[in-house]
Amino acid sequence: MESGGSRHRCQDQRRRLAYESARILAEQGPTEFDRARRKAAARLGITDKRCWPDNAEINDALLEQQQLFEPDEHARSLADLRRHALSAMREFADFRPRLIGPALRGTATHEHGIELRLFADSPEEVLMALMDRRIPWQEGEAVQRYASGSVETCPVFAFVAGDIPVHLQVLPWQARRQPPLDPVSERPERGIDADELAALLADGGESEAVTAAF
Template sequence: MMRELGLVELDHGRRKAVERLGFSNKRCWPDNAEIQAALESEYRLFQPHTQRRVTTLLREQALAAMQTFAEFEPRLVGSSVSGTASLEQGVRLHLFADDTRPIVFRLIDTGIPWQAGDSQHRYADGSRQTHPTFAFVAGEVPIELVVLPDQARRNPPLSAISERPERGLDPQAVERLLSEREPEQADLAF
């Protein structure tokens, strides 16, 4: 249902499915990891080539943004890492800085129109912290920059899927993923 309707948020998709199926017992509801696994299966079975192209586009835009914000040690996180992101979901990067002003100056210097916001994240110690975000669109891909404090390098927020610290991918890891995909795409051209 999430794939067919283009739903982005796991919780929204879960609630829509529960509503449609009429399950009231929350213990029967799938957790985020189960939903993520089902999405991965759906994409592999029904849209492997399209999803591969979308994933490649997202990762290419992520890498370009990572290069623009390299001094903030960007990490690619979220569903574009696993390959289940849609264009609507776009790319999420974690940047590390105790002060957001240098990031704002970089956005201004590069002429990127952006919107500021906040997002809440859970940590392994049970705490919840709100961090500033900056959102913009690169080509047709939405990019969200989540600015974490420097100390979060050692203790990043938890993934909503795995409930484990979301360390993400550095630019070199994203480059490796992109280079691994090139032979598959070359095969599709024949």
């Protein structure tokens, strides 16, 4: 049976790991939770995985650090990202885009950019839209986990708009009903559409983390 002292020590280690992981994420990108957690654990010498924080705890620590150390700068940066996201969503409206990821959760920076999820019969349709707009892109892929337990990859087309990286995930239309899991909440990541984002900006919620959509 775990003693009270052991539980307290484990909770303290979780907090320390969460904040160290958040610090690493702030430097390297807000989506690599597992890599940051493992790196933080190695730095702090905490090997008992029962005392490791989950993604939600790390995300909360990251939000807390950003709001504590650079609240005004981060709020302005986040608002700018969301305005750029809205512009991109309107540009690619035919693909029913939804804002997902750190720009929606409230932890993104300009360097990390924005993530949009687009839906199409085939990725080539999005490629044609990029070509029509003469937007140079780089192609990659993202691993997606689903509530059913399946793991799939989807293409990602990345480009820079002004100085902001934009990442377009392309999923089939049926994924609108059963979207992949959010890495933080472990629930289907539905994101928000352009109208919802416009309402968020109009309401002055630029600096708020959005959780209701997950």
